[in-house]
Each structure stands twice: as structure tokens, then as C-alpha cells.
Amino acid sequence: MTTTSASLSAYIHVPFCAVRCGYCDFNTYTATELGGGGSQREYPDAAMAEMDLCRDDDRAAGYVYDRVDTVFFGGGTPTLLPAEDLVRMLAHLDALVPLAPDAEVTTEANPDSVTAASLRRLAEGGITRVSFGMQSAVPSVLRTLDRTHDPERVPQAVAWAKDAGLQVSLDLIYGTPGETLEDVGTSVRAALACDVDHVSAYSLIIEGNTAMARHLRRGEIEAPDPDDMADKYELVDDLLSGAGLTWYEVSNWARDEASRCRHNLAYWRGRDWWGIGPGAHRHRDGLRSWNVKHPSRYATMVGAGTLPVQESEQLSDADRALERIMLGLRIAEGLPLEVIPGQARDQVQVHVDRGHLVPAAAEEGRLVLTRSGRLLADAVIRDLTP
Ligand SMILES: C[S@@+](CC[C@H](N)C(=O)[O-])C[C@H]1O[C@@H](n2cnc3c(N)ncnc32)[C@H](O)[C@@H]1O
Ligand code: SF4
Structure with missing residues (x-):
């Protein structure tokens, strides 16, 4: 039996970063960490080959999708790849399952990994939205987070993105050790000064296997305090809602319905999505699977014509x-x-x-x-x- 489901979402992971931030445990690798395996140059071809395998696998299981409604390039730092690579991957997806005319296509980006020209190329190639990792506007907080960008770079990058016709979202992190309530206010006001329609604000999670967790264990930084975190969340919410951005998910605020991230809503509503790339998760009608994490193993499996799945599970009712x-x-x-x-x-x-x-x-x-x-x-x- 063939199930024709109206729509599909696609997450495309790009597992590369110029520098690893001390708090981050995402599946991403610097050139040194990769040690020559799973090269960035060959990555788009591997990802496109995985898309072919996903489409064949869906067909074999009787699933045919009419269209792709949302696409999200996440990372890592997708914009560490040339814009042309993201555009190529998007075009390949479109050839397999057509993109809806109003598809939302987001890429994450670090403020210092884009230029006016690269953003223009992304927009011409079908990307509609960019989510910048701003994190904070306070230099000392950015330093504690190991961020490489200058705070001035954010309004500049946002202006370039808007000129290119892209929708823009900014990611903030609150609760960094040493950050004051006033610092949080400064960061939220700086985000609002960029006149964006969407902001995500995450409380800092100090994950076990990170440099920041090691600093914490050595007593070099203090653990986030829950009451302080709550005060900071309330300040973020007050400032954003005061400026007309209302919450639509615990960590996400948007100016109106059209500015919400439809891709994330598709996850939260349990829709079907492809997860392309090392460590990416996929969901099809209750069947969840996740890929092998290392880019080198991923490339080998895809190159051999095998879905690079680490494990899968069928969710019960x-x-x-x-x-x-x-x-x-x-x-x-x-x-x-x-x-x-x-x-x-x-x-x-x-x-x-x-x-x-x-x-x-x-x-x-x-x-x-x-x-x-x-x-x-x-x-x-x-x-x-x-
Ligand atoms: C995978 S990152 C990718 C974006 C891009 N590489 C960047 O850092 O600008 C997506 C977002 O997750 C958030 N994030 C990552 N690690 C986090 C942590 N340990 N605690 C809270 N938020 C985190 C950051 O706000 C970041 O912008
Ligand atoms: S926060 Fe972003 S830039 Fe930093 S290591 Fe994680 S994915 Fe890379």
C-alpha cells in the first residue's frame, strides 16, 4: 500500500565549525578534530547521496510525499560551506521531492561566517530565512562562551540578510557564568534594535563532556542558579513581549504567525521529516531513526549505498x-x-x-x-x- 502524505520537512546537518565553543556538545567538528577524515569539500555530495537513499527507502516502504514544506540547515555551522554548496543540496532535494512554492528554508549561521555576497547567493538559491547565533551583545559574555564574533558584527549581518530579502532570527543564550541581569537586558535590547521578527532565547545548559563543564568541575566558574535563570527568562520575556514579539514555544518568540519557525513547529507537531547528515534524526509515521555520528563513517556508509543509520525504533501508540x-x-x-x-x-x-x-x-x-x-x-x- 502506498501512503501519500501531504508534506515532508527536511533537516540537513552540517557538522563543521571553525572553532568549538566551550559550552557546545552538538555533533560538530573543527578541522583539527576531523583529522583529515570526512572532508568538508566532499560533504555535500554525501548528503545528496543520502537524500537519494531516503527517497528510495520511503518508496520501498510505500511513502510518497507531495512536497517539502520546510527545510532547515543546522549545525555545526552550515555557512562554513560555500553558499553554492547549500544551494546545490537544496536543488537536489527539490528534484527528489518538490519544494512547496511557499517553502520555509532556513539556514543557521554564525555572524562571522557570512558576507553580503554569500547571503545574496543563498537568497537567490532558494534559502528564505537565516538564524544567526548572536548569543549575547556583551563582550565579556561572548568571551566566556568562546564566541569569535564582535558584537558589532550582528547588526551588520542582519542588515545584509534583510537586504538580500531573507527573514532573520537571532539566537540568544542567557545564564552564562558571570552574566548579570543587566547584561541580559543589554543583549535583548541589542537584538530588538536589529528589528528582527523572531528571537530564540535558550538558558545555558552546561553539558557533561564540554570544556565549560571541566571549568565548572575545577571551580573556575559557578553553576547557573535556578532563581537567577528564572529572573533572566522573565526579563527576556518582558522585553520581547513589550516590543511585540510573543512567545509561541517556551524558548521562541515571534512578531506574528507568519514569523514563526514552521520547521520547528513541524517537529513539535510530530510531522514526518528527513534527517540528513551525521547524527541527524529522521521521523516517518512513528518510525524514528538516527544516523552514525562521525562524518568519516557517515561518508563511508553513504558511499557504499547504505542508509547511514545507527539505530531506529518504532514508537508505540x-x-x-x-x-x-x-x-x-x-x-x-x-x-x-x-x-x-x-x-x-x-x-x-x-x-x-x-x-x-x-x-x-x-x-x-x-x-x-x-x-x-x-x-x-x-x-x-x-x-x-x-
Ligand atoms: C547548533 S547551534 C548552531 C548555530 C551556530 N553554529 C552558532 O553557534 O551560531 C544552535 C543554537 O543552539 C544554542 N546552544 C548550543 N549549545 C547550547 C547550550 N549548551 N546551552 C544553551 N543553548 C545552546 C545556541 O544558541 C546556538 O545558536
Ligand atoms: S555553538 Fe555553534 S559555532 Fe559553537 S561549536 Fe556549537 S555549533 Fe559550532
Whole structure:
């Protein structure tokens, strides 16, 4: 039987960075870390070969997609590759499954990995949106994060992107050791001064196997304090909402519906997507798989005509229901009450009473987090899942 599903999303991972930031544990490699394996020059061909394998695999399983609605080049630093490479990968995808006329095509970029000319080329080649890793506007905070760009570079890069006709989003990180509340305000105001329609703000997570975690273990920096993090989140939310950007997911704010990141919404709504590249995750109708992580092993497997899958799992109905709660509760449209299993329903009123869920929405059968609920999203989700 052939299942024709309306739409597909595609995530294309680019696992290369010029420098590794001390807090980052994404699957990305500097030239030194790669040690000559899995070269950047050959990477686009490997990624395109994987797209062919995904399309064949879908067909063999009876899945045919009408169109690709959203594409996201993530990293790593996709813009470390020449613009032409991203454009080539996008054109290859389009030839396999046509891009919708209004497809959203985002690339992540470091502010110092683009030029006016490279952004123009990306826009001409079909990229519609760029998400810059701004992180902070405060030089000392950028230094603690090992960021290589000058704060002045961000407004410059945003202006180039807008001139090229791209939509622009800025990523911020709050809670860096040594960062004050005033620093957070400075960064959010600097992001708003760029007049962008979308901002993501993430609380710093100090992942185990990073240089920053080693600094923490040696007592050279202090661990983030939960109350301080909450104050910073509230300040971010106050400043962004005061400037007309409203939250639509716990860490994401947009000026209006058209400015929301449709690609991320597709993940949060459990749609089907391809995950192209080392370590990338794919989802098809409850079948989840993830690729081998090292670019060199990835290139070898794809070169041999094999899907570079490390492992896969078929989600049960119960897993999918759980995932729907975990993802759905984090977005502003919320969740219908009937999705919550019977045994966890009494927790709904408990969280309404504690001020974590919007009472009026709950009365109408929808669960929507309040701001204090957003701060405790993980705990609320735990209580509402079986
Ligand atoms: C994979 S990075 C790619 C973007 C690009 N390479 C850059 O750094 O500008 C995507 C975003 O994840 C966020 N991020 C990465 N590691 C993080 C961490 N440990 N804690 C919080 N946010 C993190 C940063 O805001 C970053 O912009
Ligand atoms: S935060 Fe971005 S630039 Fe820094 S190492 Fe991670 S992916 Fe690379």
C-alpha cells in the first residue's frame, strides 16, 4: 500500500565549525578534530547521496510525499560551506521531492561566517530565512562562551540578510557564568534594535563532556542558579513581549504567525521529516531513526549505498501519546485536555491552582502554560504524563 502524505520537512546537518565553543556538545567538528577524515569539500555530495537513499527507502516502504514544506540547515555551522554548496543540496532535494512554492528554508549561521555576497547567493538559491547565533551583545559574555564574533558584527549581518530579502532570527543564550541581569537586558535590547521578527532565547545548559563543564568541575566558574535563570527568562520575556514579539514555544518568540519557525513547529507537531547528515534524526509515521555520528563513517556508509543509520525504533501508540504531551505543552497553542491520560487528569487542576496553566483555557479544555508554568515546563509535563 502506498501512503501519500501531504508534506515532508527536511533537516540537513552540517557538522563543521571553525572553532568549538566551550559550552557546545552538538555533533560538530573543527578541522583539527576531523583529522583529515570526512572532508568538508566532499560533504555535500554525501548528503545528496543520502537524500537519494531516503527517497528510495520511503518508496520501498510505500511513502510518497507531495512536497517539502520546510527545510532547515543546522549545525555545526552550515555557512562554513560555500553558499553554492547549500544551494546545490537544496536543488537536489527539490528534484527528489518538490519544494512547496511557499517553502520555509532556513539556514543557521554564525555572524562571522557570512558576507553580503554569500547571503545574496543563498537568497537567490532558494534559502528564505537565516538564524544567526548572536548569543549575547556583551563582550565579556561572548568571551566566556568562546564566541569569535564582535558584537558589532550582528547588526551588520542582519542588515545584509534583510537586504538580500531573507527573514532573520537571532539566537540568544542567557545564564552564562558571570552574566548579570543587566547584561541580559543589554543583549535583548541589542537584538530588538536589529528589528528582527523572531528571537530564540535558550538558558545555558552546561553539558557533561564540554570544556565549560571541566571549568565548572575545577571551580573556575559557578553553576547557573535556578532563581537567577528564572529572573533572566522573565526579563527576556518582558522585553520581547513589550516590543511585540510573543512567545509561541517556551524558548521562541515571534512578531506574528507568519514569523514563526514552521520547521520547528513541524517537529513539535510530530510531522514526518528527513534527517540528513551525521547524527541527524529522521521521523516517518512513528518510525524514528538516527544516523552514525562521525562524518568519516557517515561518508563511508553513504558511499557504499547504505542508509547511514545507527539505530531506529518504532514508537508505540503510548510513546507517541507521551511525545505529543511533551512537545505540545511547550507550544503556546497548547494541548487538548483529552490527550492527558485519565490517571494524570487530577494534576491539571493542581497546576491550574498553582498558576502554571491558564485557567480560562483549561475550562475550555485546552492546556496552555502560564509564564510561571513555562519556567517549570519540565515539572508540569512530568506530572501530566503517565
Ligand atoms: C547548533 S547551534 C548552531 C548555530 C551556530 N553554529 C552558532 O553557534 O551560531 C544552535 C543554537 O543552539 C544554542 N546552544 C548550543 N549549545 C547550547 C547550550 N549548551 N546551552 C544553551 N543553548 C545552546 C545556541 O544558541 C546556538 O545558536
Ligand atoms: S555553538 Fe555553534 S559555532 Fe559553537 S561549536 Fe556549537 S555549533 Fe559550532
